[in-house]
Amino acid sequence: MYESNWKGANISYWDERANMEYTYKKEKFYTITPIPYYYARRKIIIRKIKKIIKKNHFKYICDFGCGDGEYIKKIWEKELYIHGVDASPSMIDIAKKLQYDNVSYEVSEKGITEDAKFDMIYSSAVWAHIDDMHCQYLMHNIYEHLFNGGIFVICEQTAPFRYGGGVFFETNK
Numbered sequence: 001m002y003e004s005n006w007k008g009a010n011i012s013y014w015d016e017r018a019n020m021e022y023t024y025k026k027e028k029f030y031t032i033t034p035i036p037y038y039y040a041r042r043k044i045i046i047r048k049i050k051k052i053i054k055k056n057h058f059k060y061i062c063d064f065g066c067g068d069g070e071y072i073k074k075i076w077e078k079e080l081y082i083h084g085v086d087a088s089p090s091m092i093d094i095a096k097k098l099q100y101d102n103v104s105y106e107v108s109e110k111g112i113t114e115d116a117k118f119d120m121i122y123s124s125a126v127w128a129h130i131d132d133m134h135c136q137y138l139m140h141n142i143y144e145h146l147f148n149g150g151i152f153v154i155c156e157q158t159a160p161f162r163y164g165g166g167v168f169f170e171t172n173k
């Protein structure tokens, strides 16, 4: 069903965004969000994600919709295994320039295809861009890639694609 109906992520839009590079405080950004705001938001999210990882002694982490990989770069510690997934090949090309041990990437708009499970999967500013039908499919995919007791963290300051919303699945196993 999803194969035949899959309209998918707007990959050309995200690829285009990957070519819009801005510099702020000596860092590169690929966003249309006002950069001081994006910068502040990223700092808060990273602090919270790191806290969750530490508190739960998590080791296997996935950044779903990792974009340019900056979150991975900032969360990285040598004892972690981090997998970044993004629909945009250009975003993943940028992310791959950051070479760290135990970090892998995949280009996919249909969820995680790696045969792997994670303690924590997180997404920042991704799900507002995914419509309800794909949300359901992708939520299942996320669920299937969590260890028992694993958690899914969604960081989103905007509303879902449609206010009507769809069905959301409980992701804690």
Ligand SMILES: C[S@@+](CC[C@H](N)C(=O)[O-])C[C@H]1O[C@@H](n2cnc3c(N)ncnc32)[C@H](O)[C@@H]1O
Binding pocket: 008, 009, 010, 014, 064, 065, 066, 067, 068, 085, 086, 087, 088, 091, 108, 109, 110, 111, 123, 124, 125, 126, 129, 130
């Ligand atoms: C607003 S950007 C956020 C990037 C990064 N997480 C951040 O906060 O800087 C949204 C990202 O979601 C990705 N994306 C959109 N739909 C996706 C899908 N179905 N699967 C994986 N990634 C997707 C886009 O390619 C884009 O890199």
